[in-house]
Amino acid sequence: MSLSRDADATRISVTVGNDDNATAQSYRLRVQTQGRRRVITVLGADPVGAMYGGLDIAEAIRTGTLDSLTDSDHKPHIAKRGIKLNIPLDLRTPSYTDCSDAAQANIPEMWEREFWTSFLDAMARHRYNVLSLWSLHPFPSLVKVPEFPEVALNDVWRTRAKLDDTFSFSGSDMVRPAMLANREVVKRITIDEKIEFWRWVMQQAADRGIQVYVFTWNVFTFGAEGKHGITNDLDNEITKKYFRASVRETVKTYPLLAGMGITAGEGMPNNMDSKVKEAWLWDTYGEGVRDALKDDPKRQFGMIHRFHWTAQSDILDAFKEYPGPFEFSFKYSVAHMYSITKPQFIKPLLENLAPGRKTWLTVRNDDIYTFRFGDPTYAREYILNIPPADKIAGFYMGPDGYVWGRDFLERNPDPGTRPLVMEKQWYSFMLWGRLAYDPSLTDSHFERLLAARHPKASSTHLFRALQGASQVMPLTTRFFWGDIDLKWFPEACWSHRRSKGQGFYTARHFMEGSSMPGSEVLCIRDWRARLVARKPMEQTTPLEIADALDGAAAQTFASLDALREAATADAELRKNMNDCEALAWLGRYYAAKIRGACALAIFDSTGGKFDHDAAIRHFNDALSHWKRYAAVRDAHYVPALYNRLGYVDVTALTTQVAADLDIAREWKPGTLKDDGKRSGTEKGFRN
Structure with missing residues (x-):
């Protein structure tokens, strides 16, 4: 490859080396001067390393920094960098997220080749190398099982029934009779064609250096129940034989499948002895893999066992004869990666992890x-704080309440186009993937990429606007903690209405709530107790969180003002700015709400008119900020039904935001409840 520039030229060559001592995925850039020519050579330890090196060169060309390249060595900071996708395959074989608008809209997309080439291209470009596909029971949509021929499903179905927020949190009723009765066929395709399709997807992934894993929850039999005597009863021997045979056929049918992930989870009774759970999983998944590998004993097929209502010792005892790599999986930040950069939940696990074993981070x-x-500082710190490689196999990131397929939230998309979430949020995915490979990348590197994407805009101001707006969620969530997704959705100050009957979180909830464990942030009750007792504030106070939120909003608004003119001719820049503006108003809302709750907590203690008036004033400000937030957000995005959260309509919630004023006006001193709990973590959250 040769690039000419006047009389000078730069010649680029890419070479795949055979250095047995080189780290997988690593590469070296070597720059030589030959007269008036520069020769840049990429030496990859393997094809993936060569690809990453080539992508570096392409990026340098795009950003105009080719002349600044020098000799450098590159290797992955975290070896396995993955995406978690709850995959909506079919009405009859749902994922955990299928009772959401995003999942239903994305069912047809999962069976389109163009979707997967774009998705996998974006993964490779951002340096992700693991794709984990999560489904309650995917086998009927993926394989044919000779012993159970009626199970395999032709075509792709989707329900036309209107979904709501009454689905079980455990996934047990994800396919309801009314959904099956009112259905549509979104793609005509035989099971043989499905198998060919997924073999093609896995080949496309392999060509881009991406390993594919399939994860299941257990025990679900959607798509298979009622056929051949199959039920979701763990004691049903037919069901056990069916699962074992399905696992066997999945391994054999997909030679490029890297492994499976399993769960002793929602489909098993909570009070069941973990030894019994693990015995069932071994008899089905463990033996199924062993059956498949009898004909291919050299194949390395990984098994990832989630820590989920089961005991490590029982897992290891049951799977002691597993014939391949065996690792664990743990929810690193529970459901909230945007909280603090060093979550503490994994500490007990690491202290007791069996020697030589590793865990993946969900x-x-x-x-x-x-x-x-778009905050590289946060992402970089989070990645650098991930425990070392002797304990950690890698990570995969993704949501449970939403689907990272195509984006169906945008109110008025460009005609005929719905971008992938990974394309819409390219900057976010780039930050996490690139920094996980190389956390030494500087902020200026990402600023240059913003400049190349939006050449007429000030990259400094765009960088600062994105960074300021991106601080709102972590600041708020570390102060007000709900561990799992259904308990806290910061975009709407919301929890599922069946989560202790809360729905919208009021001023009282903020006063009685807890901060994130390990965040070193005082909740309002602890802050008030220290204030009244005149004790020093040794942790971050709620008012300091409020000040930081206002500071982040101020940074965002100031930077947006400098971008207005450039946005007139740049549609994507305008969308970035709309998002930043919405988040800035949300930050101001939470800042005012926290101040109001603090003032009301003092009034509860003292009965002073000054504090009561201050609380009312702050809640008035909060209402004003929320209205601005809702106006910006809902001008560009639609309300939506989310898994385990229900239907969220930000504008409609304005009435409940306003009700905080009534709570403040009618508050009686001495009525603030204090149950003594200070930790936001409760027993039973899903690891």
């Missing part, structure tokens, strides 16, 4: 569904 993003994220 990095859940149930914080930001709608908006673009």
Whole structure:
């Protein structure tokens, strides 16, 4: 490859080396001067390393920094960097997210080749190399099982029934009779064609250096129940034989499948002895893999066992004869990766992890569904704080309440186009993937990429606007904690209405709530107790969180003002700015709400008119900010039904935001409840 520039030229060559000592995925850039020519050579340790090196060169060309390239060595900071996709395959074989608008809209997309080439291209470009596909029971949509021929499903179905928020949190009723009765066929395709399709997807992934895993929850039999005597009863021997045979056929049918992930989870009774759970999983998944590998004993097929209502010792005892790589999986930030950069939940696990064993990190993003994220400082610190490689196999990040397929939230998309979420939020996905490979990349590197994407805009101001707006969720969530997705959705100050009957979180909830464990942030009750007792504030106070939120909003608004003119001719820049503006108003809302709750807590203690008036004033401000937030958000995005959260309509919630004023006006001193709990983590959250 040769690039000419006047009389000078730069020649680029890419070479795949055979260095047995080189780290997988690593590469070296070597720059030589030959007269008036520069020769840049990429030496990849393997094809993936060569590809990453080539992508570096392409990026340098795009950003105009080719002349600044020098000799450098590159290797992955985290070896396995993945995406978690709850995949909506079919009405009859749902994922955990299928009772949501995003999942229903994306069912046809999962069976389109153009979707997967774009998706996998974006993964490789951002340096992700693991794709994990999560489904309650995917086998009928993926394989034919000779012993159970009626199970395999032709065609792709979707329900036309209107969904609501009454689905079980455990996934047990994800396919209802009314949904099956009112259905449509979105694609005519035989099971043989489905198998060919998914073999093609896995080949496309392999060509881009991406390994594919399939994860299941257990025990679900959607699509198979009632056929051949199959039920979801763990004691049903036919069901056990069916699962074992389905696992066997999945392994054999897909030679490029890297492994499976399993769960002793929602489909098993909570009070069942973990030894019994693990015995069932071994008899089905473990033995199924062993059956498949009898004909291919050299194949390395991984098994990832989630820590989920089961005991490590029982897992290891049951799977002691597993014939391949065996690792664990743990919810690193529970459901909120946008909270603090060093979550503490994994500490007990690491202290007791069996020697030589590793765990994957499930990095859940149930914080930001709608908006673009862009804070490299936060992402870099989070990645650098991930425990070392002797304990950690890698990570996969993704949501449970939303689907990272195509984006169906945008109110008025460009005609005929719905971008992938990974395309819409390209900057966010780039930050996490690139920094996970190389956390030494500087902020200026990402600013240059913004400049190349939006050449007429000030990259400095765009960088600062995105960074300021992206601080709103972490600041708020570390102060007000709900561990799992159904308990806290910061985009709407919301929880599922069946989660202790809360729905919208009121001023009282903020006063009685807890901060995130390990965040070093005082909740309002602790702050008030220290204030009244004149004790020093040794942790971040609620008012300091409010000040930080206002500071982030101020940074965002100031930077947006400098971008207005450039946005007139740049549609994507305008969308970035809309997201930033919405988040800035949301930050101001939470700042005012926190101040109001603090003032009301003092009034509860003292009965002073000054504090009561201050609380009312702050809640008035909060209402004003919320209206601005809702106006910006809902001008560009539609309300939506989310899994385990229900239907969220930000504008409609304005009435409940206003009710905080009534709560403040009618508050009686001495009525603030204090149950003594200070930790936001409760027993039973899903690891």
